[in-house]
Structures are given as C-alpha cells and as structure tokens.
Amino acid sequence: MRAALIIAAKDLKVELRSKEMLSAMFLFSLLIVLAFRFGFSNAVNSGAVGLPELASSALWICFSFAAILGMYTSFAKEKDRETLDGLLLAPVDRSDLYLGKALSNLIVVFFVDLLSIAFFALFFSFDYGGQALAVVALALLGSVTLVLVGTLVAAISVNTRAREALLPILLIPLIAFSVIVPSVTATKNAMVGGIGDSVQQIESVAAFAAIFAVLGYLTFDFVLEG
Amino acid sequence: MRMDRKKLGTILVVVSVVLILMTVYLAVFFAPLPQTGVKSAGEILSSVEGSKLKVAGFVSAVYSIHFGMLDGPDEVIFSLADFRDYGRYLQANATHSLNQQWWTVRPIDIKSISGGLNPRMGPNLGGVIVVGANLSMDGIVTSNTIAPNSNVTGFSLSSGSGNDITFGSVGSFGLMTAPVAQKIFYFHMPSAWACYLSFGVTLVGSALFLRTRDHKYDRVAYSSAEIGIVFATIAITTGPVWARQEWGVYWRWDDMKLVTTFVLWLVYIGYLSLRAAISEPSAKARVSAVYGILSFITVPMSFLSSRVAPLLQSSHPQVIATSSGSLSPQAGMTIGIAVVAFTVLFITMLIKRVEIAEAEEELEELKRKIGDEE
Amino acid sequence: MIDAMTVTKRFGRRIVLNGLDLKIGDGEIIALMGPNGAGKTTLLRIMSTLAEPTRGDVLLDGKSVYDDPVISRRSIGVVGHSTYTYDDLTALENLRFFWSLYGMPRKEFEAAGKALLQRVGLSHRMNDRVAVFSKGMRQRLAIARAILHSPKVLLLDEPFSSLDEKGNEVLAQILAEERSRGCSILIVTHDVQRISSLADRAEVLVRGKIERSFDRASIARGELEAGYRASSDGGIV
Numbered sequence: 001m002r003a004a005l006i007i008a009a010k011d012l013k014v015e016l017r018s019k020e021m022l023s024a025m026f027l028f029s030l031l032i033v034l035a036f037r038f039g040f041s042n043a044v045n046s047g048a049v050g051l052p053e054l055a056s057s058a059l060w061i062c063f064s065f066a067a068i069l070g071m072y073t074s075f076a077k078e079k080d081r082e083t084l085d086g087l088l089l090a091p092v093d094r095s096d097l098y099l100g101k102a103l104s105n106l107i108v109v110f111f112v113d114l115l116s117i118a119f120f121a122l123f124f125s126f127d128y129g130g131q132a133l134a135v136v137a138l139a140l141l142g143s144v145t146l147v148l149v150g151t152l153v154a155a156i157s158v159n160t161r162a163r164e165a166l167l168p169i170l171l172i173p174l175i176a177f178s179v180i181v182p183s184v185t186a187t188k189n190a191m192v193g194g195i196g197d198s199v200q201q202i203e204s205v206a207a208f209a210a211i212f213a214v215l216g217y218l219t220f221d222f223v224l225e226g
Numbered sequence: 227m228r229m230d231r232k233k234l235g236t237i238l239v240v241v242s243v244v245l246i247l248m249t250v251y252l253a254v255f256f257a258p259l260p261q262t263g264v265k266s267a268g269e270i271l272s273s274v275e276g277s278k279l280k281v282a283g284f285v286s287a288v289y290s291i292h293f294g295m296l297d298g299p300d301e302v303i304f305s306l307a308d309f310r311d312y313g314r315y316l317q318a319n320a321t322h323s324l325n326q327q328w329w330t331v332r333p334i335d336i337k338s339i340s341g342g343l344n345p346r347m348g349p350n351l352g353g354v355i356v357v358g359a360n361l362s363m364d365g366i367v368t369s370n371t372i373a374p375n376s377n378v379t380g381f382s383l384s385s386g387s388g389n390d391i392t393f394g395s396v397g398s399f400g401l402m403t404a405p406v407a408q409k410i411f412y413f414h415m416p417s418a419w420a421c422y423l424s425f426g427v428t429l430v431g432s433a434l435f436l437r438t439r440d441h442k443y444d445r446v447a448y449s450s451a452e453i454g455i456v457f458a459t460i461a462i463t464t465g466p467v468w469a470r471q472e473w474g475v476y477w478r479w480d481d482m483k484l485v486t487t488f489v490l491w492l493v494y495i496g497y498l499s500l501r502a503a504i505s506e507p508s509a510k511a512r513v514s515a516v517y518g519i520l521s522f523i524t525v526p527m528s529f530l531s532s533r534v535a536p537l538l539q540s541s542h543p544q545v546i547a548t549s550s551g552s553l554s555p556q557a558g559m560t561i562g563i564a565v566v567a568f569t570v571l572f573i574t575m576l577i578k579r580v581e582i583a584e585a586e587e588e589l590e591e592l593k594r595k596i597g598d599e600e
Numbered sequence: 601m602i603d604a605m606t607v608t609k610r611f612g613r614r615i616v617l618n619g620l621d622l623k624i625g626d627g628e629i630i631a632l633m634g635p636n637g638a639g640k641t642t643l644l645r646i647m648s649t650l651a652e653p654t655r656g657d658v659l660l661d662g663k664s665v666y667d668d669p670v671i672s673r674r675s676i677g678v679v680g681h682s683t684y685t686y687d688d689l690t691a692l693e694n695l696r697f698f699w700s701l702y703g704m705p706r707k708e709f710e711a712a713g714k715a716l717l718q719r720v721g722l723s724h725r726m727n728d729r730v731a732v733f734s735k736g737m738r739q740r741l742a743i744a745r746a747i748l749h750s751p752k753v754l755l756l757d758e759p760f761s762s763l764d765e766k767g768n769e770v771l772a773q774i775l776a777e778e779r780s781r782g783c784s785i786l787i788v789t790h791d792v793q794r795i796s797s798l799a800d801r802a803e804v805l806v807r808g809k810i811e812r813s814f815d816r817a818s819i820a821r822g823e824l825e826a827g828y829r830a831s832s833d834g835g836i837v
Contacts, residue, residue: 003701006697006700006701007701010686010689010697013688013689013693014686014688014689017688017689017729018688081682081686081687082680082681082682082683082684083682083684083685083686085650085680085682085684086680086684086685086698086745087684087701088650089648089649089650089673089676089678089680089684090673090698090701090702091670091671091672091673091674091701091702091703092670092673092701093670149520152516152520153517153520156500156513156516156517157500159504159509159513160500160503160504160513161503161504161505162503163503166496166499166500166503169495169496169499170496170499170500170517173489173492173493173496173524174493174520174521174523174524176489177482177485177486177489177524177527178523178527208523211523215519215520215523219436219516219519219520222436222512222513222515222516223512223513223516225512225650225651225652439654506611507611507613507614508610508611587613590613591613591614594614
C-alpha cells in the first residue's frame, strides 16, 4: 500500500511537470462537450431533447473517453520511455503497482470530470441547481469503477500492437453496463429530482468497482510479466 | 492413443449430427405450437372489453406479452384483484372471456414502463411489464395492435387512480401472435446456452493457463472463445427473427437481455482482436488469459439480465426459473434434446478446434526451423 | 552468490535458453558474451525476476529468487538497455523515488542520494531534469539507480556502449567497489577489450547454452578475443 502511494505520488509529480495527460484530456473533454453543443443545438433549441437527459449522456461519454485517453497514456508513457521495467524490478508487489496507477489515474480522471461538468454548465447555460454535488459524487463513483477496470485493460493493451485502437475496443464493452448505463441513469435522476431514486444504480456501480478491484488485484501480476 | 482420439472425434461428429437432425425433427413435427386464442385487435378488444382481468401482471413466462400502440376507440375497464402469495412467487388467477389461465408473477414493486404508450418508440413496440406484489386496483385496458398482422398481444394498463403510472399485463400462452416463430426457440435458447458454456470453458482454460503455464490450456481457452462467438452469433441472429414476428421489431435497444448479449459478443470479439495484436506466443497466451477472465463478467450480465428486473429491464422471455408448468411435456422434451445436441456439438467443435490449433502451432514451429536453417 | 541452474526458457515452442548453468560467486565479475539472439537479455530478465524460466531455477544465496520475488528484488540491481529514469524528474528526484520504492529509510536519503551522485560524477547536475541529460549522463544515473540499495547481485546489460571514456572509468571504479563489497556482478557485453581488464571469467552463450568459458588466465592470454570472434561467426569453438 505504501508503495502504491509512492508510485501514485511519482505519477502525479511527473504529470504536473509535463502536463501531457492533463492537457490532452482537457482539450479532449472541452471538444467533446463542444461537439455535443454544436451537434445537438437544433435538438436543444427546439426542446426535443431535455437538457438533463442530454447532460447525463454527454457527460458520461465525455468522462469515459477522456478517461480512456488518460489511462492509455499512463501506461504507454512508461512503456515507450522504457521506465516500466524499472518499476517491475523494484521490490514492490504488482498489485501495489496496480493500485498506485489506478490511484493516480483516478485523481487525473476525476479532475477532468470536474472540468467537463463545468464546461457543460458553461456551454449549455445549464444550471445543476442544488444537484451539482450529487452529479460530482456520481462522477467520482463511476470514475472509480472506470479506473479500476481501465487500469487493468490499459496494462493489457500496452502489450499489443495497435494499442491505441485496441484499448477502447477492449474497454468500452466492459464499462457499458458496469459504469455508463447505470451512471447515466443515476445522473439524470439526480438532475431532475434526487439521487435517492438511483439506489440500485449506485449499488450496481459500486459492486462492479469491487469486482474489478479484486480481479485487477489478482491478475495484474500476469499482465506485466515480461 | 492417437488412433483412439481420432475415433472418438469421428464418433462425436456423427453423434452431434444425429442429435441436431433429431432436434430439427422434433422442433418441426413434435413440439406443439403454443396455444393461441387471440387473433386480431378487434377480437381481443371484444373479448376483453368489460371482462375482469384478475391479474396485475407478468414478467416471466416463456411466452411474454407485449403491447403496441393504441389503435382505435379502446378503453376497457377491468379490475385487478385476488392476489395470493405463494411463497416466492405470486400466483394470480386471470380470467377473460377466452380461457382461464394461471400465471406466475414475481413480487416486484411497481415501476413505470418504457415502450408501450410512448409514441416515440415506434408503432409496434411492446413494453416491459413490471408488476407489484400488492396490487389491487381498477385499471383501464388500452388495447393495442401490433403490425404487421394487427394482432393484439397484450394490454397496457393505466391506473384508475389518476396518476400516470403505466404498466402492462400479462403473460399467457394464449396470446402469442406468431406461434410458428416460436419454433426458433429450440435453436435460439440452446445456442445461447452453448455460448455461455464456451465462454465458461474460456474462463477455466485461462485461469488454468495462468496457474500452470501449460499452453494446452491456452489452446482450449481461445478455441472455446471462437466457438462461443459462433454460438453467440446464432443466438443473436435467431432472436430477431422471432422478435420481428412476436414484438413487431427486430431489435429493441431498451431490452437489457438483447443489449447485454450484444455486448457479450463484442467483448469476445475484443478477446480475439487482442490475441491478433500480440505476436509473441507466451505473452499472447498470458495477457489474453487475463482478458479472458475479465470478459466472463459479461456472461452473468447477459444471463441474469432478464431476471434481475427492475434494475435492468427486459421483456425477453425467461425459461429457467419460471413456473414449472410453463412448458408442455413435448416442448420440454424437445428443448431438452436440443440442449444436449448443442452441448455435444460444442464439445465436438472444441476438440476439433484444439486439434487445429495444435497443428497450427506445429506448422509455425516447422516454418521457424526452416527459417533458422536458411 | 547467484546461481542459475539448468535454466530453460521457451517462448511457445521456441527454445531460447536450453538448460543453462551459470554461477556467480560473491565478489566475482562474470562477463556474458555471445551473438545476437543467443539469449543473453532473456537470461538477464530471468535472473532479475522479470521473467520466470520454463524449467530450472535461479538461487540467490541458496534460495530460489521466485519463492518471493519481491524480497529477492531487494538484493538485485539492474542496469538495463534503458535507464529506467523519468525525464520529467531531476536526477535527485529520480533517485529519491527509487530509494523509497526500495523501502530504504527516508531520512538517510539526503546524504546517501548526494553521495551516490557524487560517485557517478553527477553531483553538479543533481537538480537538473533528466530530460536535458546526455546519453552518457543518463547511463551514469542509471548506474546510481542500480546500486542505491547496495544489492548483492548486479546485472548489467551492455553498460559500456553509451558511456564515454570518462564514464567508463567511473563505471570500472564502481564495479571494483561493488566487487570488493562482495557483490556478484554479471555484465552482458560485446566489448572484449573493456571486459578483459575487469572480468574474472567470461562465458560465451550460443543458442541458449554456455558454449565456452574463459578464466582469468586465458582472458589475459587473449584467448577470449579469438574464441569469441569464432563463436560470433556461428562456428563451434
């Protein structure tokens, strides 16, 4: 656990210096929200699509793709600059490495989630009302699950050719029903009324977080072996 | 030993061909058509109008019922009553003018339904029916029709108390619009079973590979995944053939069973793409074994999706765990043999595919040797 | 002391190492030579616990390194093909990261980190980002990184190639110091001249097996150079 924190701290320090992941994800989430703004402008202006419905879907599409981008980078960078072996040579459990990477990914991903939530409010003149906190909490919960499975799958994909293309192919089907569908529903519920209607969705996302954490913890060892 | 294996393979091929032919025969000539009592919109309206439907609902019967759009001047009053709790399930006695039947309904809270009355859903969509345990109220039947034959396959209710909870009823054998299409069930359900089984074998093979590092388990794992994709494809394509007849549409994106199974298919396609993207054999086996284990979570997701309503809504018919009386003995026997046939077919294909995998690896090895010598 | 016993490594059906034996005593420097594709890097990965052998075992002071690889790694230092250092961190920060990752006492780093950089001749650049370092400077940092936990075993993969003359002197000095500390050292290299003055023994690896071994005396007589050239050409020595 201590090693996980050391690795996460290192990742964040490197990230704060280089801002590689952050700047890419920042622009990416900005552009996705803008794409929704332009793409749905007729639908929104005519009232054919309600803003809460659009917001919940747009935000989760944005969260998911920005997270995929970030998690991909976090391993690809270690692999390409050949620092991964250095971590593997250290007297550290692979599962600590998994937790450390997941933690640093979570912090970056969650930060970008917050930006996206703000962008949406800005570009759609959308008022989260009293529910902003609930939306943020759901983003955090969903991101935990997303990062727990995403870190494992990103580590899988760095072993491959064409890994940029492969990560979404491997990850999106896995997060479709474990994260995206229940989170979109819960977020929409939170926006139109209360988070209270979404107990089942929240439980489901949390349960998948537990499942992915256990699987990642047990199998990460094999993914990074040389 | 080699000879024995070859013999066994031949025997298995013969047995599986015989079993599949037998399934075809039984499904076509032996299994009875589901009972139908209702044909057209007019008929069902006149039969239900004013009658008492002592049921609130549905969820799990082999033949589920869905309702389409309102078509005509049709508001039919009926009431819901008479719920008796029989342990886990509620049993409700439902009566209408055509026949009397028993349905098993599950004690689930009332939830509003998508589909049904929502004009955006398209003209023919049914709704998922989710039903409460303590229902006792008057409702209004709004009748509905389903293209293309304008056959009614069910009702939707709106509560008489004025709020706009919408829920539908009702599963019964008497209300199939397309009984002949139901025959595809004898191939659809066993291939779904075989695909779950294949992916289960992939899971076990992957775990054993990681434990032992013996490549024979890896060969079993990916051979089984490939076969599983074939069976999943059969299940995914036969489903819409039935759905077109019974629901009026080929596919419903709001049905969890359908979409989770589609995702299951995608995940295993991903598994094969992952393998294709790694060239070094032991890394390929190792990394894809981890994904092979991870992928398996989509199997319970797909399998349970029509059961764990209302978290996930589905109107896909359920077979296992519904009331035992839901299949006639002939239908039960047919489906039993179909399941055995598909299982044997799976085993046969797996053995053959693993042999091919071994031969492929041997070929690679020989090619490498030639390369080394040059 | 590290002892690779009948190590076999297969990738699928391809045999990379074939029942190889290699023993490095305390305070010994062994050179591992051989043509490309002979399995040198694979052996190094196996000895450093990055990969496990298909058959055979690697013993560190009599205990298998794979019993508890995490503990074993505390006693193993590696200078690899790449430097394993982060461009966006300074030299000192890099060492601090690995220092804590190896579970070394945090308080001692202030002194030890500087001393390490002093030893490899980087103390004047310790607060510069590695991104601005030359190849040789990075390699020096990599050497400091590999010895920061005073390993019992030091494995080096082509350490001379990216170092200049000065750097090679520094490396030779460090290797001598580590040897006198009792460290078992394995150097994979093609550089016959450099290794001749350092190694106690040279092993030539061909097609996954130690094909020939040269002791100190025969290296001194120049037999290594002749013999190595022959086996690199694929001929049997």
